[in-house]
Amino acid sequence: MEELIERIGNIVDKKKVKSLCNKILKKCSFKSENDLRNISSLATWLYIYGFYNEMIEVCDLVKDVEFSGNYNLWFVPDMTMCLKARVFRERGMNKEAQILIEKVNQFRHPELYKNLVDSYERKMDINIAEELKNNPKSLAEIWRFSKLQFAVRFREAGSFPIPDEKFDNDIQELVAILKQVK
Secondary structure, three states: OHHHHHHHHHHOOOHHHHHHHHHHHHOOOOOOHHHHHHHHHHHHHHHHHOOHHHHHHHHHHHOOOOOOOOHHHHHHHHHHHHHHHHHHHHOOOHHHHHHHHHHHHOOOOHHHHHHHHHHHHHHHHHHHHHHHHHOOHHHHHHHHHHHHHHHHHHHHHOOOOOOHHHHHHHHHHHHHHHOOOO
16 A cells, blocks of 8 residues: 555645645554545545546555445445446446446435435535635635535436436536646
8 A cells, every 4th residue: 555655646746645645654544534534535636637547546445345334434435436436437347337336335325315415406515605705715625525526426326316417517517626726
């Protein structure tokens, strides 16, 4: 793991990526929510910046993590499998993508998705607008990043009551905005 993270820190000249690499190199426990989130954040920023091969390698760091019943810890393997499935699907590797999605969906509850629609379609946008109005753009960036992760997770897993096209458009728009972050 250390060699991979050092290599990524050396080849990707983006402050967000370097910062996450440094955090992971300093400490990374697969039993810590914060440490695991650093891995999913690194994978997501690599996706944003178009470093898909490196993103897949980072996603693979948690590929053997098993679901323990703790959804807070499971978020990272779930997120990384969805990111990886997205890249696989975009590359025409549908079988490989489907294997990942089947694993993710074992622990999902689509009957609860309807409760998340308002949060995605309205509340996240309100939070982004509020932060932009109040001027701490970094907080708007955090909300956009969260919205991107949400969109990827639920677009790729399927069965969400928002059309895939809406998710895909939102993902494209959010990536374009977040790509401007150094």
